[in-house]
Amino acid sequence: MKTIFRHFTHCIIAALLAGMTSCKEEGLGNVDDIPGLGGDVWAEGPIDKWIQDSLVAPYNISAKYKWDQFEFGNMTKNLVPPDESQVIPLLSTIKKAWTTPYVEEAGKVFYNKYSPKFFILSGSNEYNVESGSITLGTAEGGRKVILFGVNLFKIKGMQGYDPGRDSSFVKDWFLHTIHHEFGHILHQTVFYPVEYKNISKAYYQGGNWINWSDAAARRDGFITAYSSSSFDEDFVEMIAMMLTEGRAGFDKIVNSIPEGTSPSGVTKAQAQAALRQKEAIIVAYYKNTWKIDFYSLQTKVRTSMNKLF
Amino acid sequence: MKRSFLYLLFLTTVFFSCENKDDTVFEESADVRLNAALASYEKQLVEAPYGWNAVIYPGGGGSYGFYFKFDDKNRVTMYSDFSDAAAAKSKESSYRLKAMQTPSLIFDTYSYLHVLADPDNEVNGGTLGEGLKSDFEFSIYGDSLSEDRMAFVGRKNQSRLVLTKATQAQATAYTNGDLAKAVLFNNISKYIPYFKRVTLGANTYEITVNQNTRTIKMTWLNGNVPKTFTTSYYFNPTGVAFVSPLVNGSQTITGFTNITWNANSTQVGFSGGGASGVVVSAIKPLSVDLAAARRWWQAPVESGGDWRSSMGFHVNGVDDAFKVNDLKDDQGRPYWFYMYSPAFNPQYDAFAPIFNDEDGIYLDNGHAPAKPTFTADGRAVFTQLGTFGVIPAGGAVDKSGDLLFDPAGFYLIQTSDETYDMVSAKDAKSWITWE
Numbered sequence: 001m002k003t004i005f006r007h008f009t010h011c012i013i014a015a016l017l018a019g020m021t022s023c024k025e026e027g028l029g030n031v032d033d034i035p036g037l038g039g040d041v042w043a044e045g046p047i048d049k050w051i052q053d054s055l056v057a058p059y060n061i062s063a064k065y066k067w068d069q070f071e072f073g074n075m076t077k078n079l080v081p082p083d084e085s086q087v088i089p090l091l092s093t094i095k096k097a098w099t100t101p102y103v104e105e106a107g108k109v110f111y112n113k114y115s116p117k118f119f120i121l122s123g124s125n126e127y128n129v130e131s132g133s134i135t136l137g138t139a140e141g142g143r144k145v146i147l148f149g150v151n152l153f154k155i156k157g158m159q160g161y162d163p164g165r166d167s168s169f170v171k172d173w174f175l176h177t178i179h180h181e182f183g184h185i186l187h188q189t190v191f192y193p194v195e196y197k198n199i200s201k202a203y204y205q206g207g208n209w210i211n212w213s214d215a216a217a218r219r220d221g222f223i224t225a226y227s228s229s230s231f232d233e234d235f236v237e238m239i240a241m242m243l244t245e246g247r248a249g250f251d252k253i254v255n256s257i258p259e260g261t262s263p264s265g266v267t268k269a270q271a272q273a274a275l276r277q278k279e280a281i282i283v284a285y286y287k288n289t290w291k292i293d294f295y296s297l298q299t300k301v302r303t304s305m306n307k308l309f
Numbered sequence: 310m311k312r313s314f315l316y317l318l319f320l321t322t323v324f325f326s327c328e329n330k331d332d333t334v335f336e337e338s339a340d341v342r343l344n345a346a347l348a349s350y351e352k353q354l355v356e357a358p359y360g361w362n363a364v365i366y367p368g369g370g371g372s373y374g375f376y377f378k379f380d381d382k383n384r385v386t387m388y389s390d391f392s393d394a395a396a397a398k399s400k401e402s403s404y405r406l407k408a409m410q411t412p413s414l415i416f417d418t419y420s421y422l423h424v425l426a427d428p429d430n431e432v433n434g435g436t437l438g439e440g441l442k443s444d445f446e447f448s449i450y451g452d453s454l455s456e457d458r459m460a461f462v463g464r465k466n467q468s469r470l471v472l473t474k475a476t477q478a479q480a481t482a483y484t485n486g487d488l489a490k491a492v493l494f495n496n497i498s499k500y501i502p503y504f505k506r507v508t509l510g511a512n513t514y515e516i517t518v519n520q521n522t523r524t525i526k527m528t529w530l531n532g533n534v535p536k537t538f539t540t541s542y543y544f545n546p547t548g549v550a551f552v553s554p555l556v557n558g559s560q561t562i563t564g565f566t567n568i569t570w571n572a573n574s575t576q577v578g579f580s581g582g583g584a585s586g587v588v589v590s591a592i593k594p595l596s597v598d599l600a601a602a603r604r605w606w607q608a609p610v611e612s613g614g615d616w617r618s619s620m621g622f623h624v625n626g627v628d629d630a631f632k633v634n635d636l637k638d639d640q641g642r643p644y645w646f647y648m649y650s651p652a653f654n655p656q657y658d659a660f661a662p663i664f665n666d667e668d669g670i671y672l673d674n675g676h677a678p679a680k681p682t683f684t685a686d687g688r689a690v691f692t693q694l695g696t697f698g699v700i701p702a703g704g705a706v707d708k709s710g711d712l713l714f715d716p717a718g719f720y721l722i723q724t725s726d727e728t729y730d731m732v733s734a735k736d737a738k739s740w741i742t743w744e
Contacts, residue, residue: 034340035347035408042405043382066403067417069446069464078428078439078465083419084402123419124428127438151419152429 042066047087054095059112063091063119065150071120072146073138082123082150090121090153090174093308098178101300106292114185118144123151131210137177142185147174155308167309175305176240183236190289196281197231199274203264204228218253219262221274238278246302247295250279347406350414350449353459354379354472359480360386361459361472364543364550367425368466369435369442371523372552374543375422376475376483379404388483389421390492390544391433397489411448414461420445426466434521444468482546491544493570495520497577501626502590502737503722503730510584512560515595527555527562528595535596548579555582592737594720601721602689605729605743606651606681615650616729616743617663621705622712624739631705638664638673645670647709649743652680657694660713662706674698676710681718688734690718712739 047065055061064071067081082090103111116139125148126135138146153170154161203220205212205228212225222228227237242250254275261267266274286294335342354361360378367373374390385404389395402420407413416422424433425443435441444463447470453460457474475483482488497505497518505516515528526539541552548566555562565579578587609615624630636644642664653659661675677695684690691713700706717735724730724742733739 033344035343040405040407042403043384045382045384045403065418066405067415067446078426078442080423080427080445081416081418086419123423127428129438 040066040068047084050088051091055091058108059099059115061115061117061119063087063121065121068120071144072122072126073140074126077126078124079126079148080123080151082121086123086150086153087121089155089158090147090150091119093153093155093170094119094174094178096304096308097175097301098182101297101304102182102292104300105297106290110290114142114182114189116143116145116181116185120144120146121150122146122148125149125152133210136173137181139181139184142188145178145181147177149173163309170309171244171305175244175301179240179243179301180236183239184232186239186290187232187235192235192285193281196235196278199277199281200228200234203266204230204234206230216262218257218275219268219271220264220266221271221278223253223275223278234278235282238275238282242279242282242294243298243301244305246305247298249302343408343412346412346449346451347408350412350454350459351379351381351406353454354414355381357474359475359477362475362479362545363470363472365422365425365443366469366471366541367441367443368463368468369439371441372541372543373425373523374488374545374550376480376488377472378480385416385420387421388488389424390488391421391424393489393492393495395421395424396492396544397486399484406449409448409464411450413464414447414449416445442466442468444470479546487546488544491546491548491568494544494549494565494568494577494579496570496572496575497588499575499626500577500588500590501575502592503732503740504591504594504737505588506591506595507579507586507588509562509580509582509586510560512557512582513595515591516588525549525551529557530596531557557582590737593734594722597687597720598723599685599687601723601729602681602687602719603683604723605721605731606683606689609650610652615648615659617646617648618741618743619646620742621647622709622739622741624712626738630739631708633662633705633709636662636664636705638671640664640666640671642666642671647741648672648675653677659697660691660710661697672697674700675706676700676713678713684718688718688720689731690716 051063055063065082065084065087069075072079099111099115102115128135135148137148140146153174155170156163200221203222205217205225207229209217209225209227209229212228214224217223217225217228220228222234222237223241224237227234241253245253254272257268257271259268262271283294286292286297337345354377357379360376363375363377365373365375376388378386380386383403383405384401386399386401388399400421402416402418404414404416407415422443423445425435425441426445427433427440428438430437430440433440444466446464447461448464449459449461453462459472461470461472462468463470497516498520507514507516512529517526517528518524519526523541523543524539525542526537528535528537530536536557538555538557540555542549542564543552544550548564548568550564551562560582562582565581567578567580567585569578570576571578576587576589578585580586605616619634620629621633622630633647634644643666645663645665648659648661648663650659657677657679658681659672659675660678661672664671664673675697676693677697678691679694681689681691693710693714700710712733715733715735717733719731720734722730722732728742728744731741731743
């Protein structure tokens with residue numbers, strides 16, 4: 001009994017102390033106009049209006065084209081902002097070849113729920129001088145996508161457009177990046193069937209992918225060299241390649257795998273079968289998980305791209 | 310005991326925590342002052358009625374002239390001396406002021422200013438991944454501002470940007486295309502001979518322009534003593550502006566004005582130092598560096614290296630006139646550089662293209678000159694002692710050898726601590742750059 005009482009007194013003293021330490025509540029008082037709070041502001045122009053009307057209002061997607069160093073992960077890189085004349089052509093291309101096909105196939109609710117919400121544009125490429133590579137785009141947490149090389153982008157009707165060079169550039173660069181990153185968002189939301197991982201299990205290269213060519217990777221049953229880096233990259237590279245190449249283009253790639261056995265011991269038939277199995281799983285995954293007809297989506301993406309180039 | 314010590318600690322917090330008085334040194338808070346500063350900087354930029362003359366000194370070196378006109382809707386219109394097109398036609402882009410670690414001026418969409426900072430080396434001839442190491446985000450320091458002058462420091466590469474208030478006449482000059490007329494000076498690179506001179510008043514100067522580093526070197530004779538002066542330069546609507554002035558006795562040259570270019574006679578003319586002149590070509594240096602040829606030959610012997618040229622000979626206005634860059638060796642390996650190796654062995658030197666692949670570097674065929682003769686008037690004269698391998702007749706190696714063994718020989722012009730231009734003494738229309 002005594003001990004309990006003693007504990008009580010301690011508690012009371014502690015409570016008393018706590019009461020004394022908490023000072024009189026004051027309001028926030030005078031809060032000054034903190035510069036930059038709520039984001040940067042500037043006099044809005046036609047590009048800002050286009051983004052507002054075409055992306056923010058319908059899809060709640062914002063696109064930052066004015067320079068903000070802090071949006072870019074690697075602060076040591078030298079980059080430049082986009083040229084204003086490049087912004088609308090690039091964004092409308094992405095809208096036509098990515099947004100519209102998905103909205104038409106899966107509906108606005110699906111698209112608005114899963115699409116990344118922040119696009120950040122860099123005018124120049126990001127050069128990785130030591131490895132000799134170039135960063136095309138990056139995605140963070142399924143919310144933010146950074147696109148590099150915006151000033152190099154050209155489509156039909158723009159000055160200096162060269163169909164041979166520029167169509168593959170835009171396809172492999174911007175559209176591939178977007179479809180790739182969106183693929184990540186989908187499988188991070190609902191995982192793909194685990195059988196996918198077993199198809200080429202023995203042949204993944206990990207970080208060594210950079211030393212592979214696409215042609216060599218295809219002989220092992222990967223659609224691109226980057227595919228061979230991990231299960232997830234394989235899955236989204238398949239999605240990006242199938243959508244941007246179209247069904248005929250994809251078939252052509254599969255059929256072009258040469259005779260013979262690859263250095264890893266994969267035969268032509270095995271490599272082709274692996275790519276076909278992966279294709280089948282993706283088509284089924286889109287159907288079962290997202291109620292999307294993949295081949296119809298593929299047709300829509302390709303049709304819109306054909307109009308641009 | 311321990312416990313009461315704890316209570317004591319608690320109590321001390323009680324007495325200290327409620328001291329809650331804001332005593333600031335300044336009358337207004339940091340945010341209020343920051344907003345006021347940003348507003349005043351923007352006001353100063355916008356309210357210059359005729360815009361600003363600007364010079365940027367990129368972190369990577371050089372100096373470039375610009376003109377900016379800011380408006381109050383975050384728009385800026387500019388001219389730049391970096392290219393003929395940018396000097397002739399204005400471009401509009403955006404800017405904003407932002408509070409970062411310091412108040413900052415950001416040119417936030419692509420403009421002529423960004424051309425220098427572009428990491429794509431094809432845009433500006435700089436380094437891949439860095440460009441010319443220039444800037445488009447600048448820190449503003451209040452003590453670097455005055456009514457007619459604003460100086461900023463680049464946030465990434467520490468370039469300096471200096472704005473001076475333009476006059477109405479200057480603004481009109483930009484819109485009239487005067488900057489485009491000034492950059493006609495760049496045509497000085499079209500002179501066929503290596504050496505160029507201009508006489509301004511009583512003085513004759515040899516003029517050497519490096520358009521990549523934006524430097525001008527002037528050489529003159531003071532009696533018989535050669536004097537040299539080197540400065541960075543940029544363009545403004547009146548012509549070429551020197552970053553530092555040349556003072557030669559009573560003549561002071563701060564730049565060149567009234568630039569003219571006659572495409573038919575390939576002649577650049579200008580005024581400077583109170584006089585006018587036309588640049589004429591010369592077949593030999595104004596003052597020959599008599600020891601240069603011997604120094605050039607000796608340097609690799611001492612260091613154990615060799616001289617290398619990526620472009621081979623420049624002849625009659627054509628870079629790599631013999632197309633050494635297209636050479637392949639008998640195994641199909643690509644050309645890497647042309648080599649002159651003094652004292653290649655005790656009997657002879659080597660002058661030959663070098664090829665490379667992953668495994669190594671290769672000498673397939675070329676010439677073996679004897680050690681050159683160094684003449685009293687400063688030339689190096691080369692003679693052939695033998696050859697390496699079989700030199701295809703009429704090919705790039707054959708032609709390069711023929712030129713090297715020209716009996717008139719060559720002047721060696723030291724262009725930096727470790728580079729020389731070797732210029733034909735016959736007519737100064739051929740040269741090769743060794744590095």
